[in-house]
Amino acid sequence: MKTRIKEFRARYDLTQEELAKKVGVRRETIVFLEKGKYNPSLKLAYDIAKVLNSNIDEVFIFDDE
Amino acid sequence: MKIRTDKSILRFSGIAVLLIITGILMMCFLSNPAYFGIGFALIIMGIVAIVSAIIGAATPKEDMIQDERSVRINEKAGYHAFCILLATMALLQAIGMVWGLNFNFKVIIPDLFIVGVGSWVILRWHYNQRGDIT
Structure with a gap:
């Protein structure tokens, strides 16, 4: 699974x-997530997305594999 | 190094000091030798508690957070350490049966304890480094 946490973090400083x-x-x-x-x-993913003012599927990119 | 002075740390240190004072009083004022031993044990417990309190106070609060990842690591390491412990016991039993060594498990319990705790600590470290806890 890939994440865009780093990108969102930078956006919100x-x-x-x-x-x-x-x-x-x-x-x-957070390091391992990035x-x-x-x-x-699911709760942690939701909390992170909420803090980053975004949705789970925007922050976390799930692979089909 | 920053030393924390949380309420919990202060309470724990207070209990430790109380243990030491009780131990000293028991050793000084009670003539029965049994109380001397109990007093000595209380002092040792108090010293161990004070050392633990100092280590706890020196550890940053962030490191003490039990988040979902550390809970998963502990659970997984604990389960696998238990499996290793059972496998070790089974192996020893098998070796004992094949070579007729007649292991007395009451005698080797401390060694098994070290195997269990040691593998738990090593596995915890390993899973913490690896990251992909599922």
Whole structure:
């Protein structure tokens, strides 16, 4: 799964630390999400999309594989 | 290094100091040797608690957050460590049967404990590095 978190973060001038604090996770979790190395729960995906003023399908790009 | 002074840290430190004071009082004023041992144990517990409180206070609060990823890592590492522990016991039993070694499991429990805890710690580290917890 790919994500556009980094792009959205840059748009809203948010650091990984700030985003992590806003959604209540560790910074490492945001790092792994951005690398596409971690599949978040639906709630975390929703929270991140909400903080980034966007929809889940805009922030997270699901592969069919 | 920043030392936190949260309410929980202060409460825990207070309990630790109370344990040490109780232990010292028991050792000084109660003549029964049994109380001396209990007092000594209380002091040791208090010292361990104070050291834990200092380590906890020195750790940034962000590192203590149990987010969904760390919970998943703990669960997965715990399950696999348990499997490793069972496999180790089965292997030892099989080796004992083949070579007639007659393992006394009561004696090797501490070693099995180290295998279990050690594999849990290593697996936690491994899954934390790998990232793709599913």
